[in-house]
Amino acid sequence: MGFRYTGIRVRDLPRSIDFYTRVLGMRVVFRFNIKETGGKIAILKSPRGSQRLELNWYPPKGRYRRFRNGDELDHLAFSVPDVDGFLRAHRGRVRIVMKPFDEGGDRLAYVTDPDGAWIELMSPRKGRRKKRLRVPATRRTRSSAG
Numbered sequence: 001m002g003f004r005y006t007g008i009r010v011r012d013l014p015r016s017i018d019f020y021t022r023v024l025g026m027r028v029v030f031r032f033n034i035k036e037t038g039g040k041i042a043i044l045k046s047p048r049g050s051q052r053l054e055l056n057w058y059p060p061k062g063r064y065r066r067f068r069n070g071d072e073l074d075h076l077a078f079s080v081p082d083v084d085g086f087l088r089a090h091r092g093r094v095r096i097v098m099k100p101f102d103e104g105g106d107r108l109a110y111v112t113d114p115d116g117a118w119i120e121l122m123s124p125r126k127g128r129r130k131k132r133l134r135v136p137a138t139r140r141t142r143s144s145a146g
Helices: 015-021 083-089
Strands: 004-010 027-033 039-045 051-056 071-080 095-103 106-112 118-124
Touching: 015 027, 015 039, 027 083, 051 071, 083 095, 083 106, 083 118
Parallel strands: 004 051, 071 118
Antiparallel strands: 004 071, 027 039, 039 051, 095 106, 106 118
């Protein structure tokens, strides 16, 4: 298991990106849309740091429409060898808030800590192994001796 990053919820994504890049010297590593919530994510990293910061913005409708004080910490993310196996091994000790699902090359699930903070579990998606190129065997030809 390894700690991967911290995700925080922001009210205004461009404003937050501006703050973390201009004031704290971070750079945007990548951005994407969240299909499940309609939200947007920006991943930032400091030039000399190894941890990442994930800025999460959600639209003003749907499950996360209301932003309340205290909602700033969105989630912590941990790598595990196998999300489904982890959940089986810890059944009854974690509360699942989002059942396992595939996203890109990852298998994800969300559980909570004892106080309700969300924890994202991440593992490589099963069946997403790199395909090896099969090179067809070449026909051997006999050369005719003169």
